[in-house]
Amino acid sequence: MTDLQARLSIFKAYDVRGRVPAELDENVAYLTGRALSAFLRPHRVVVGRDMRLTGEALARALTRGLVESGVQVMDIGEVGTEQVYFTVFSQGLDGGVMVTASHNPADYNGMKLMGEQAIPISGDTGLMAIRDRVGAALRAGAWPQAAVPAGSQGSVERVDVMDEYVEHLLGYVDVGALRPLRIVANGGGGMAGPVLHRLRERLPFELLLLQDTPDGAFPHGVPNPLLPEKREATARAVREAGADLGLAWDGDFDRCFFYDEQGTFVEGYYLVGLLAGHALRQAPGAVIVHDPRLVWNTIELVEQAGGRPVQNKSGHAFIKERMRREDAIYGGEMSAHHYFRGFSYCDSGMIPWLLVTEIMSASGTPLSELVGERVHRYPVSGEINLELADPQRAMSRLRETYGAAALSMDDVDGVSLEFPEWRVNVRLSNTEPVLRVNLESRGDEQLMRAKTEEILAFLEEAGR
Numbered sequence: 332m333t334d335l336q337a338r339l340s341i342f343k344a345y346d347v348r349g350r351v352p353a354e355l356d357e358n359v360a361y362l363t364g365r366a367l368s369a370f371l372r373p374h375r376v377v378v379g380r381d382m383r384l385t386g387e388a389l390a391r392a393l394t395r396g397l398v399e400s401g402v403q404v405m406d407i408g409e410v411g412t413e414q415v416y417f418t419v420f421s422q423g424l425d426g427g428v429m430v431t432a433s434h435n436p437a438d439y440n441g442m443k444l445m446g447e448q449a450i451p452i453s454g455d456t457g458l459m460a461i462r463d464r465v466g467a468a469l470r471a472g473a474w475p476q477a478a479v480p481a482g483s484q485g486s487v488e489r490v491d492v493m494d495e496y497v498e499h500l501l502g503y504v505d506v507g508a509l510r511p512l513r514i515v516a517n518g519g520g521g522m523a524g525p526v527l528h529r530l531r532e533r534l535p536f537e538l539l540l541l542q543d544t545p546d547g548a549f550p551h552g553v554p555n556p557l558l559p560e561k562r563e564a565t566a567r568a569v570r571e572a573g574a575d576l577g578l579a580w581d582g583d584f585d586r587c588f589f590y591d592e593q594g595t596f597v598e599g600y601y602l603v604g605l606l607a608g609h610a611l612r613q614a615p616g617a618v619i620v621h622d623p624r625l626v627w628n629t630i631e632l633v634e635q636a637g638g639r640p641v642q643n644k645s646g647h648a649f650i651k652e653r654m655r656r657e658d659a660i661y662g663g664e665m666s667a668h669h670y671f672r673g674f675s676y677c678d679s680g681m682i683p684w685l686l687v688t689e690i691m692s693a694s695g696t697p698l699s700e701l702v703g704e705r706v707h708r709y710p711v712s713g714e715i716n717l718e719l720a721d722p723q724r725a726m727s728r729l730r731e732t733y734g735a736a737a738l739s740m741d742d743v744d745g746v747s748l749e750f751p752e753w754r755v756n757v758r759l760s761n762t763e764p765v766l767r768v769n770l771e772s773r774g775d776e777q778l779m780r781a782k783t784e785e786i787l788a789f790l791e792e793a794g795r
Contacts, residue, residue: 364396
C-alpha cells in the first residue's frame with residue numbers, strides 16, 4: 332500500500348479512523364476541514380474531541396481548514412461524541428465534527444462528520460466525496476483553492492455546553508421518582524467521567540466512580556468494555572460495594588454497558604428489548620428499529636408491547652437513517668448503541684442507563700430479574716470475532732452449505748440464517764478485518780453452544 336493509499340484508507344463506512352501520524356496527521360485533518368466545507372457549504376460548525384493525546388493538534392488543524400474556508404467554528408473542547416450531536420441539533424448548526432477513535436488503541440485517532448440535525452456523513456452520503464477531495468489535494472501537494480480573503484474567513488468561539496447537555500439528559504426521567512440506588516460507574520479513563528460528576532450532583536444515586544479522569548495515555552488499557560478481559564474491574568467493584576447496578580463506557584461514551592447487582596455482564600441485546608418496551612409504554616404503537624445480528628428477543632417484546640419492529644443494517648449511520656424514515660421512537664443494536672427520537676435520532680451512552688434506573692425504580696425489580704427470563708428464553712453466543720485468510724469465501728460457503736436447510740436466509744447485513752430452534756448472523760466488520768459471528772437459540776443453551784462451535788469450525792475451515 333502506498334502512502335497515499337494508506338492515508339485515504341482511513342475513510343471508512345461510518346467515519347474517519349487511522350493510526351497517527353502514519354495514516355492520519357495534521358495535514359490530513361486540515362484538508363478534511365477544507366473538504367468538509369466544500370462539500371457541506373456550512374456557515375456554523377461545532378468541533379469537539381476526546382481525551383486522546385493527539386486530539387488537540389488534530390482538532391486545531393481541522394478547525395484551521397474550516398476557518399480558512401469561511402466557516403464559524405464552535406469549539407466545545409474535550410467531550411463525548413454525543414455532546415457534539417447535542418450541540419448540532421440544539422444550536423441549529425449546519426454540521427459538526429468529533430475528533431475520536433472511540434475504543435481503538437492509543438495510537439489511533441479519527442473523525443465523525445455530520446451535517447445539520449447531526450445527520451451522519453457516511454460512506455453513502457458524502458464521506459467518499461470528501462475523501463476524494465482530500466486525495467486530490469494530497470496528490471497536488473496543496474488544497475486547490477486559496478483560503479478565502481482575511482475579511483471573509485471564519486472564526487473560532489470557545490463554548491461550554493455541559494450545563495445545557497445535562498439538563499437535556501435529565502429531561503428523559505422523572506428525577507423525583509428515582510430510588511436511591513447504589514451504582515458503580517466505570518468511565519474507563521474516557522470522557523464519561525466529567526458528565527458523571529455533573530449528574531451525580533443532580534441525582535439521588537450513590538454513584539461510585541471508577542477511572543473517572545479522562546486520560547489519553549490509556550493507563551487502564553483500551554477503553555472497550557465489550558472485550559471480556561475489560562469487564563472484571565467493574566464486575567468486582569459491583570460485588571464488593573453491594574451495588575444495585577454496574578455501568579461502563581467506551582472512550583467517547585457513545586456506548587453504555589450494564590452489569591446486574593451480582594456483577595454479571597448483561598449482553599446489550601437484552602437491553603434493546605428492555606428499552607424498547609419502555610419506549611412503547613411512552614409511545615404505544617411506535618416503530619422500533621433493531622439490527623440483524625440478534626433479533627428474536629427484540630421482535631417478540633416489541634410485538635407483545637404493540638409496537639412494530641423494523642430490522643435494518645448495523646451501523647450508526649444506517650440505523651439513524653432508517654429511524655428518521657420510520658419516525659421510530661427508539662433504535663437499538665446489540666453492540667450497545669441506543670438511539671432516541673428525542674435526541675435527534677442519535678445514539679447516546681447516557682440516556683440508556685438513566686432510563687434503566689427509572690425502570691428499576693418504578694418496578695422495584697433488580698436488573699437481573701428484568702432481563703433474567705429473557706436471557707433464558709433466548710441464550711446467545713456473544714459476538715465472536717474471527718480473523719480469516721479469506722472471509723468472503725467463508726461467507727459464500729456458509730450460504731451454500733446451510734442455506735438450503737434454513738427456514739429463511741437474508742442479506743440485510745452479512746448473512747442471517749434462521750432455523751426452527753436457532754439462528755446465526757455472520758457479517759464482515761466495517762471497522763476491522765474480521766468476521767463477526769452472533770448465534771442465538773430458542774431456550775436451549777446447550778444447542779446454542781453446540782451450534783456456535785459447529786459454525787465457528789466451519790467458517791475457520793472454509794476461510795483458510
